[in-house]
Amino acid sequence: MSSTRVVFLLVPKLHLLDLAGPAQVFSTANDLGYGYQLSYVAEVEEIATAQGVPVKAQLHWPELGPDDLIVVPGWRSPRLSPVPPIGPETKQRLRTHHAAGGSVASVCSGADALGAAGLLDGHRYTTHHDLTEELAARYPKASIVRDVLYVVDDRVITSAGIASGIDLALHLVAVERGAEAAARVAREMVVYARRNGDELQDSVMLRHRGHLSDLAHRVQDVIDARYADRLLLAELAHEVGVSERTLTRIFTNATGLTPLRYQQLLRLERAEHLIGHGATVESAARTVGFEDARMLRRLRARTAEPVAG
Template sequence: MRKVVFFLVPRLHLLDLAGPAQVFSTANDLGYRHDLYYVGETDEIGTAQGVPVKARRDWPELGPADLIVVPGWRSPRLAPVPPISAETKRVLRDHHAGGGSVASVCSGADALGAAGLLDGRRYTTHHDLTEELAARYPRASIVRDVLYVVDDRVITSAGIASGIDLALHLVAVECGAEAAAKVAREMVVYARRNGDELQESAMLRHRDHLSDLAHRIQDVIDGRYTDRLPLTDLARGAGVSERTLTRVFTSATGLTPLRYQQLLRLERAEHLIGHGATVEAAARAVGFEDARMLRRLRSRAPEPVVVH
C-alpha cells in the first residue's frame, strides 16, 4: 500500500487538497490501495475558504514508494518566504533524496522551491504566479501554461482543478491507465487531461471581454463547434448583419467566428491525438470531413510543450 501524505499549509485552498485526495480515495474504493495522511505544523489548519481542517503533527515513516503532496495556499502574491518550517523543508528534501516522490499544487511549488527541490529541474505553477516563482528560483526552469510537469520524482501542477489531473496521472503511472480511467469515470471527470495541455482552454482565453453579442455567439459555437456554422446562420440567429457580427466578434475576441471555431476544433483534436487517436479519427470527431484541414491548422499552431 502506497502512503500519500498531504502536507497542509495555513490558508490552503480546499480544492487544491480535496481534488487530489478524492482521486486517491476513489482509487481506494476501486481496490487500488493508498494510505492517506494529513500532516501539518499545527493541529488545526485554517483554509482560504474558511473551513478549518484537522492535521496530525507527526510524519508517518516513509519509503521510496511513497508520495508527499503540498497543496497550494491563498496567495494573490507570494509571501516573502513560504509558510513552512526548516524541519518541513528537511523532511521534503530527505524524502526525495531517499527515492520518494514529492508533488505540489499551485503555490505549493513555492514550498518545494524553498526546500531546494526545484533547482536544476523543470516545474510549473498557476499562471498568476509564474513570474514571481521564476524570479525567486532562478536555478529552476519554469514551464508556463501547462497542467503539470514531472521531473525526477518532483511533480508540480498548475493549481486548483489541475491537482485532479496530476493525481490521475500518478494513479495511471502507479496502477495503470485503466485504473486512472475508472477513477475519472467514477468522479465524473469530463476528460483526463495530459500534462502538456494548456491551463486555459480557448473557451476561456477569449472570454475576457464585455460584448454581450460576442458572448452569445461564443455560446452557440462552444456548444456546436463540430457542426457547420455558416456566418449567415449565426448572424440571423443573433439578429444582426454578417458584417456587424464579424466586426463586433473580432473586436471582442481578436478572432473571426470561423477562426474561433477552428481553434476549438484544433484544441479538442489535439486532446484526442494525445490520448491515442489517429489524426484522421480526431479530424472526423471534431467535424472535419477529412484530415487535410486539421493538418494545416496543426502546422500553423505553436509547437506544444512536451512534458516528460
C-alpha cells in the same frame, strides 16, 4: 498489490480544492482496490483554510518509503509571502524523502514550498499563471514551464492552479496502477480526463479520454483492461455491438487513433515505466504483451508521440 502512502502537507490558508481534488482521486482509487493510504500532516493541529473551513492534521509524520508521495496543496496567494509557510524541519522532511527515492508534488503555490526546500533547483516545474513571474525570480536555478497543467521531472511533480491537482493525481494513478485504474477513477468522479498542455508529460489515457463518445470510451475500457492481450478488431466490434468499419471510424474520430495504435501506445507507456524502474527491454516487452523486444525497440525508436513514464 503494495499500498502507496500519500501524505498531504497542509499549510495555513490552503485552498480546499487544492487539497480535496487530489485527495478524492487517491481516495477513490483506494475504494476501487488500487491500494492508497492517505495521511494529513501539518506544523499545527488545526489549519485555517482560504475558504474559512478549518481542517485537522496530525503533527507526526508517518514512516515513508521510496514508493510513497508527499503532496503540498497551495494556499491563498495573490502574491507570495516573503517566506514560504513551512519551517526548517518540514523542509528537511521534503528533502530527505526525495533524496531517498520518494516523490514530492505540489498544487498551485505549493511549488513555493518545494522551492524553499531546494527541490525545484535544476528541475522543470509549473504553477498557477498568476505566480509564474514571482516564482521564476525566487528560484532562478529552476526552469518554469508556463501554460501546462502539470510537469513531472525526476520525482518532482508540480501542477498549475486549483483543479489541475486532479489531473496530476489521475496521471500518477495511470502511471502507477495503469490506464484502466485512472479511467475508472475519473469516471467514478464524473470528471473528464483532460489533455495536458505539455505533450511530454501527460499519459496516453489522459490524452485520449477527453471526448464524449460513449462507444469509444467502452472500447477504451476493454483495451485499458486487456492491453497486454492480443485483441482483434472483430472482437472489439462484437464487444460494443457495431461493425468493424463503424468502430474504426467512431474510435478514430473520438481519439485521433486507431484501436491498434491506442493499444500500442498503452503498451509502450507501460514498458517505458517498467524500464525506468530497472526492467530490461526484453522483460518489459514480454510483460506488456509483445512477443519479443524487437517491436518494442522499433516503437521506442520511431514513435512521434511522446509517452510518460
